[in-house]
Amino acid sequence: MGSRYLTDLADVYRRSGWPVIEVDGWQNRARGSGGYDSGRPNHVMTHHTASGASSDGWPDVNYMTFNHTDAPLCNLYLDRQGNIYVCAGGATNTNGSGHDTCGITNDDSMNSSAIGIEAGNNGVGEQWPDAQQDAYVALCKALCDGYGIGVGRDGFTWSGVQSISRKAEWPDWYPPPAMIARQPYLPRMIAGGPGNPLGARAMYIGGTEYRIHGTNDPSSIGKHISSGCIRMTNDNVIDLYNRVSIGAKVIVLPIQLAHVGQQ
DSSP, X not given: OBOBOOTTHHXXXXXXXXXXXXXXXXXXXXXXXXXXOTTOOOEEEXXXXXXXXXXXXHHHHXXXXXXXXTOOOXXXXXXXXXXEEEOOSSOOSSSOSOOOTXXXXXXXXXXXXXXXXXXOOOSSSOOXXXXXXXXXXXXXXXXXXXXXXXXXXXXXOOOEEEEEEEEEXXXXXXXXXXXXXXXXXXXXXXXXXXXXXXXXXXXXXXXSSOEXXXXXXXXXXXXXXXXXXXXXXXXXXXXHHHHOOTTXXXXXXXXXXXXXXXX
């Protein structure tokens, strides 16, 4: 059984400024398998409730959280007025089977891999009200904060699954031997600071020479320019650094799959 419960789920969304309603006991609520496994959830899935406007809000929430035979059916419920109800912190039964085109999650295991959202909608042509659409966009942004990155140039790309092995603030930079062999003019060490190519923070990836790090050249973000490291602006890398713990999983997708998985 999984042991990870998303006990900060309400706070994550509350930072967006939209209304949050917490259903009693949500922090410890889950399907029979319990919480999420380590490294999950890694998806967000959204379904409509197939219910009419008369059951919007608490009637839908009560049914999906307490009264359905497979409850809880969702982690989050979005009503037509744009209110978010936080229903469960563990894995839920909303997501059913499915195929992940990114190749991260095994078929038929989305229930234990995704944050499930149910949106109040009859599913037969009902238009989402503006408030519900706006809240949905804010919710997805809060759950899937995205960052612009710079990645490896041709010949220096890689893919695989690793984990964060070390973290450092304003790290010193020691160019690895292979880089010095290619670029012998490089200094052997640059002390941490605004002029350091690693920028404000670095998260070291497994036992590799690769890092997720900041930069002293923001114009390089969004380009294939590094020697394999994942480069971010200093503001973004500081934000990510504060969210990530040692041991956090790093999944680097091949280029063709990364395109499919863009959010």
